[in-house]
Amino acid sequence: MRLGVLCSGGKDSLFACMMAMEREEVVCLIALRSRNEESYMFHTPNVSLVPLQAEAAELPLVEMPTEGMEEEELEDLRAALVCAREKHRIDGVVTGAILSIYQAARVQRICNTLGLWCFNPLWYTDQESYLDSLIRNGFRVIISGVFSEPFDEKWLGRPLDRASVVLLNQYRERYGITLTGEGGEYETFVLDAPFFKKRIEIVEASSEYHNYRGFYRITGARLVGK
Amino acid sequence: MILLIDLCYRNGSLGFDEFVRPVARIVRHSGNDVIPVHFRSLTDPLLSRAEAVILCGTPLADTAFLAEPGAFSWLKETSLPVLGICAGMEVICTIFGGTLRPCTEIGMTEVSVIGNDPIFQGSGSFSAYEIHTLACSSKQDLEVLAVSNQCIQIVRHPEKTIYGVMFHPEVRNNWVIDRFLTCSVEGIISP
Known part of the structure; x- marks a missing residue:
């Protein structure tokens, strides 16, 4: 299964990426570059350095800017996933969600409408x-x-x-x-x-x-x- | 020992971490031993060692288990307590005469208990995490214990200690798994 990993640059998304690599084929990272430091969905400190992480991992990156406004940013996420599906033929998406039902449910809904699998390998982990x-x-x-x-x-x-x-x-x-x-x-x-x-x-x-x-x-x- | 059955499309998939491991944590926390097994690898000796069985959920896009009903025919014969979670409830419904229909709920949903049962007694209504695109029809050999405004949420077999829940109790409703295990082990629920 070809997977794209939603990557904020933080530990959870990159650990989830490692877990996905152990079981499936990770073909790209996907990053939402939020201009809003209060974004409900996407964490912002140093997200501009995700391209360097992608280069370090030798993975292509799908990057999408977003204003980071509540709910509107979900349209930007949808656009990023559509782009990843077209460019890298992903079958599914991986996130680093651990406890956030707000984030997980929104990604699940978008994946569902796009016919993509959605995996949260750190979900409710110890x-x-x-x-x-x-x-x-x-x-x-x-x-x-x-x-x-x-x-x-x-x-x-x-x-x-x-x-x-x-x-x-x-x-x-x-x-x-x-x-x-x-x-x-x-x-x-x-x-x-x-x-x-x-x-x-x-x-x-x-x-x-x-x-x-x-x-x-x-x-x-x-x-x-x- | 509590047997956790992984219903994901293949053994060792990423879905295991999301849908089996959190349930295993709750079961272990309640003082029980756990053996997880993929549904295609289930054997009679494993079943005979189990005190109870939990059929775990799958990712939203993963419905491969529905194409293999033969892997679940043991449910008709078993006298073990069984709890089916989401995909597990879908299996239980189809094995006991029900059909599935499209019905999507993703996120928190209000569940209203409408039947009497030792596990759900006094629960009234509660908020639960849902992630499904199918739901059970009402034409089945199962009692309906709870509903949401979209579909059946909890069923029980009238003669067996077999339960199905459409929501994910491992998220914010650990008490469902705890009570199922307590009632199973103490024999409060019995065929």
């Missing part, structure tokens, strides 16, 4: 085991945005490693965050994945933070050998 597996499989992930208490500025650009997971577990117990950030508490960016032929090196980046809300903007990055 979040602790998933993060453990992410690290064990050699993913290199950084925090690219924080959007809730108690995340401070020091989290921006921080690697998602075992020490971070220990802290995230504490935040889950004390502040009720979802461990994987599925509730929008934090966002991530993947610098390396087991299926990347090259890894991403950050050359230049800046942080912007105010009152539990911050972005780590990568303004310069390149591919280097692994």
